[in-house]
Amino acid sequence: MTTAELLGTDPGWIIGVKAVLVFGICVISTLMAVWTERRVLAKMQLRTGPNRVGKFGLLQSLSDGVKLALKEDIIPAAADKVVFIIAPIIATAMCFMSFAVIPMTGEVNLFGHQTALQLTDLPVGVLYILAVTSIGVYGVVLAGWSSGSTYPLLGGLRSSAQVISYEIAMGLSLVAVFIYAGSMSTSVIVDSQHQNIWNAVVLFPSFIIYVISMVGETNRAPFDLAEAEGELVGGFHTEYSSLKFALFFLAEYVNIIAVSALAATLFLGGYHAPPGLGFTEQWLGGWFTFFWFIAKVNLFFFIFMWLRGTLPRLRYDQFMKFGWKVLIPSSLAWILIVATLRVMQQQGANRAVVIAFTAGIVLLLMAVSSLVDRNKAKSQEPIADIDNEAPDFPVPSLPHLRSINVSGGQQ
Amino acid sequence: MSDFIEPRKSSELDINSVPFVEVNQPGPASLLTQAKGFWVTFSTMFKKNQTVQYPDVKAPTAPRFHGRHQLNRHPDGLEKCIGCELCAWACPADAIYVEGGNNTPGNQLSPGERHGAVYQINYLRCIFCGLCVEACPTRALTMTNEYELADDKREKLIFEKEDLLAPLRQGMLAPPHPMYPGMTDTNYYNGDVKEAHPSQQGQN
Numbered sequence: 001m002t003t004a005e006l007l008g009t010d011p012g013w014i015i016g017v018k019a020v021l022v023f024g025i026c027v028i029s030t031l032m033a034v035w036t037e038r039r040v041l042a043k044m045q046l047r048t049g050p051n052r053v054g055k056f057g058l059l060q061s062l063s064d065g066v067k068l069a070l071k072e073d074i075i076p077a078a079a080d081k082v083v084f085i086i087a088p089i090i091a092t093a094m095c096f097m098s099f100a101v102i103p104m105t106g107e108v109n110l111f112g113h114q115t116a117l118q119l120t121d122l123p124v125g126v127l128y129i130l131a132v133t134s135i136g137v138y139g140v141v142l143a144g145w146s147s148g149s150t151y152p153l154l155g156g157l158r159s160s161a162q163v164i165s166y167e168i169a170m171g172l173s174l175v176a177v178f179i180y181a182g183s184m185s186t187s188v189i190v191d192s193q194h195q196n197i198w199n200a201v202v203l204f205p206s207f208i209i210y211v212i213s214m215v216g217e218t219n220r221a222p223f224d225l226a227e228a229e230g231e232l233v234g235g236f237h238t239e240y241s242s243l244k245f246a247l248f249f250l251a252e253y254v255n256i257i258a259v260s261a262l263a264a265t266l267f268l269g270g271y272h273a274p275p276g277l278g279f280t281e282q283w284l285g286g287w288f289t290f291f292w293f294i295a296k297v298n299l300f301f302f303i304f305m306w307l308r309g310t311l312p313r314l315r316y317d318q319f320m321k322f323g324w325k326v327l328i329p330s331s332l333a334w335i336l337i338v339a340t341l342r343v344m345q346q347q348g349a350n351r352a353v354v355i356a357f358t359a360g361i362v363l364l365l366m367a368v369s370s371l372v373d374r375n376k377a378k379s380q381e382p383i384a385d386i387d388n389e390a391p392d393f394p395v396p397s398l399p400h401l402r403s404i405n406v407s408g409g410q411q
Numbered sequence: 412m413s414d415f416i417e418p419r420k421s422s423e424l425d426i427n428s429v430p431f432v433e434v435n436q437p438g439p440a441s442l443l444t445q446a447k448g449f450w451v452t453f454s455t456m457f458k459k460n461q462t463v464q465y466p467d468v469k470a471p472t473a474p475r476f477h478g479r480h481q482l483n484r485h486p487d488g489l490e491k492c493i494g495c496e497l498c499a500w501a502c503p504a505d506a507i508y509v510e511g512g513n514n515t516p517g518n519q520l521s522p523g524e525r526h527g528a529v530y531q532i533n534y535l536r537c538i539f540c541g542l543c544v545e546a547c548p549t550r551a552l553t554m555t556n557e558y559e560l561a562d563d564k565r566e567k568l569i570f571e572k573e574d575l576l577a578p579l580r581q582g583m584l585a586p587p588h589p590m591y592p593g594m595t596d597t598n599y600y601n602g603d604v605k606e607a608h609p610s611q612q613g614q615n
Contacts, residue, residue: 040456042460042462043455043456043460044452044453044455044456045455046455046458046459046460046461046462047460047461047462048460048462048464051464306449306452306453309452310448310449310451310452311448376438
């Protein structure tokens with residue numbers, strides 16, 4: 001029985017219970033994620049991190065949340081009130097919605113009913129996730145626009161430009177997964193990895209592109225240039241306070257967990273145990289698969305923290321250049337290769353042909369990279385026009401020095 | 412060198428062209444170098460962290476840390492402060508206020524003629540520079556290592572003489588009481604007085 005058929009037999013109350021469970025998992029994992037991030041980042045900087053509220057400071061984020069809720073809620077006079085209030089709701093709701101199609105366990109017994117911890121299973125599940133996260137961008141744009149202030153508007157536009165750009169790379173990296181699994185349904189993709197091998201191994205370039213673009217997509221370090229706490233006021237949510245700010249905060253972390261969960265589902269075999277540990281899936285009546293799911297999500301969350309602890313922030317133009325000129329073309333090329341190999345496999349091509357094709361790709365790559373290297377070496381040669389007698393303090397331009405025209409006017 | 416450059420008028424500047432200078436821009440570091448950076452943060456996680464759990468654990472200060480002031484006493488309990496106000500004059504932040512008073516036979520607080528009648532240090536102003544300690548001619552004013560100087564009222568941070576006076580130690584008598592028999596203030600200054608004399612007790 002497929003997961004879709006299994007979920008089809010759910011009575012209404014089980015669906016309700018699962019909806020509450022999914023919501024609860026998201027909220028609790030956000031609280032835990034904030035605490036974990038602060039502790040792990042502190043460890044990376046030889047600090048301790050929050051350790052005073054509750055055991056090991058576990059209740060720190062809860063008390064921070066209560067504090068945020070009790071703060072004064074300010075709506076600026078220049079703000080568009082309705083949109084100002086709707087924006088954080090859109091942002092948060094969409095993040096939660098993307099969790100609906102994530103399969104979190106295998107077949108389990110939930111209050112006497114055989115089902116799987118997955119709210120629903122759509123044939124186009126992954127497309128649905130991409131769609132709702134795109135709607136989440138509206139929250140960001142509208143928040144920036146409705147604040148009635150310049151900097152939130154700029155921050156909102158930057159954030160949304162960033163999210164949209166990286167969503168393209170993300171979507172393209174998923175295409176290879178669809179081609180390979182032959183479906184867009186999350187549960188079918190998980191099953192196909194269980195039968196074969198993890199997509200992270202077969203589709204390694206896709207995996208890398210996805211991991212990079214998921215960091216860009218969630219506006220996290222080193223791609224957090226639109227919010228940049230250290231340098232800017234806070235991007236699109238500058239004018240937000242109290243619970244509305246808390247909603248954006250929640251949305252950010254739920255989003256991180258959602259993209260991590262999607263990465264685990266599409267590339268690391270979802271809720272299934274790692275190869276060789278398959279016997280653990282029967283433990284606790286199948287509920288142990290939830291542990292594997294959480295472990296994989298946490299692995300990705302650790303990558304988020306590690307990146308934040310290690311890398312400095314990118315400049316906006318570097319960031320956009322990387323997204324549009326590196327990630328998107330390379331994932332397009334990779335899709336072509338995957339599609340060709342897939343078609344060869346389905347048409348029953350000769351093994352020699354497949355090997356020849358692969359070797360050809362490798363040769364082509366080597367040729368291109370050597371050309372790039374040669375070009376780089378050439379551009380690094382010193383320019384003869386510049387004389388070395390020039391003093392090392394700024395001087396007026398000399399007639400024999402080459403100059404470039406910056407404005408396009410006449411020389 | 413820069414003296415020889417003639418200042419140029421802005422009208423002479425050609426804003427359409429700037430000198431073309433090749434800047435050496437190293438490309439991205441090799442993958443191994445970047446992986447090293449990730450190793451730094453990862454390995455740091457397993458090192459002992461440097462946080463001092465402050466209110467629970469109080470790390471000792473450096474021995475000469477400039478903390479709260481203290482008005483010292485002579486070994487027999489008389490105050491060293493003679494109310495000369497040199498500390499107040501030395502203070503760059505104007506944090507010290509002193510009023511001197513005369514020692515009378517019934518009210519002998521310090522050896523010699525004068526004592527500090529009012530002595531206040533305003534810790535909202537004090538910058539803990541220690542110039543007052545350097546100025547003090549009798550070594551009456553020194554600094555302790557105590558650094559927990561925070562309160563919820565401004566008034567509470569103006570320390571009076573009784574807040575600053577050193578506690579009475581073994582062999583000390585609470586002033587006012589007469590000077591050690593046969594000793595002058597110079598003897599006190601030279602450290603000839605080692606402890607209180609029984610005759611000093613109960614004479615006030």
